[in-house]
Amino acid sequence: xxxxxxxxxxxxxxxxxxxxxxxxxxxxxxxxxxxxxxxxxxxxxxxxxxxxxxxxxxxxxxxxxxxxxxxxxxxxxxxxxxxxxxxxxxxxxxxxxxxxxxxxxxxxxxxxxxxxxxxxxxxxxxxxxxxxxxxxxxxxxxxxxxxxxxx
Amino acid sequence: xxxxxxxxxxxxxxxxxxxxxxxxxxxxxxxxxxxxxxxxxxxxxxxxxxxxxxxxxxxxxxxxx
Numbered sequence: 001x002x003x004x005x006x007x008x009x010x011x012x013x014x015x016x017x018x019x020x021x022x023x024x025x026x027x028x029x030x031x032x033x034x035x036x037x038x039x040x041x042x043x044x045x046x047x048x049x050x051x052x053x054x055x056x057x058x059x060x061x062x063x064x065x066x067x068x069x070x071x072x073x074x075x076x077x078x079x080x081x082x083x084x085x086x087x088x089x090x091x092x093x094x095x096x097x098x099x100x101x102x103x104x105x106x107x108x109x110x111x112x113x114x115x116x117x118x119x120x121x122x123x124x125x126x127x128x129x130x131x132x133x134x135x136x137x138x139x140x141x142x143x144x145x146x147x148x149x150x151x
Numbered sequence: 152x153x154x155x156x157x158x159x160x161x162x163x164x165x166x167x168x169x170x171x172x173x174x175x176x177x178x179x180x181x182x183x184x185x186x187x188x189x190x191x192x193x194x195x196x197x198x199x200x201x202x203x204x205x206x207x208x209x210x211x212x213x214x215x216x
Contacts (some may be wrong), residue, residue, distance in 0.1 A: 085192050086180040150183040 032072035033136055040065040040129035065128045090146040097142030102126070102134045153214040157185040159203045174198050 043061050047053070053061070080091055109121045122130055160170050160181075167185070171178040176195065183189035191199065200207045 084176040084180055085195060086183055086189055087177060089189075150179065150188050 030072075030136070032068050032075050033132060036065045036068040036072060036132050037129060039068055040132065044129070062128075065132070069128075069132065086150060090143060090150065093146045094139050094142030097145070098135045098138035101138035101141070102131060105134050105138075106131070152190045152211055153187060154184060154211045156181070156199065156210065159205070159210065160185075173202060 043064050046061055047058055076091075076095075080088055083091065106126050110125055112119065112121060113123060113125070126134055156170075160167070165173075167178045167181045171181045174181070174195065175198075180189070180191075184191055196207055196211060200210060203210060
């Protein structure tokens, strides 16, 4: 009488649909992050190619990745509001993990630099591009952990 | 928190996907509630209660998760 395995096709279809939606959602969420990373690479290239630019202009160019970064945040908040409560919790946990993880990585690099240790880490901290990349990596790890937890 | 969601769903021969659609949540949410890995919010718990026409305390009961 009680058969929780009924409608297997329905379940499979549902899994496929939610998987595709999840992929599209992740793509949408991270589109502005990709734009930020691309902008960062472009600003590095521009500032190195034009060493004669005024400091004010160099600073303006260097801060350009902030704009798509803010749009990424806005997009993230909008998507967060559209999610159901479990998905929202997963994302919030992942974001918290990403934020704290980035703080830890940034602190470690700064401590190493402060101690005069030379290694393969950035000499001036994470900078904009490194911060975005670290946050993205930490967010991916956070989402994976949270999904495994609620699977 | 323990719950009888899986039992109630099976009685009505609904799939997790179908129940998720009726409640406006993802299938993963239904699965997480059924496996007691996630406790639903009060609004969602009331939605479940209304859908199954059962009082909250007959669907959910306190317990370690």
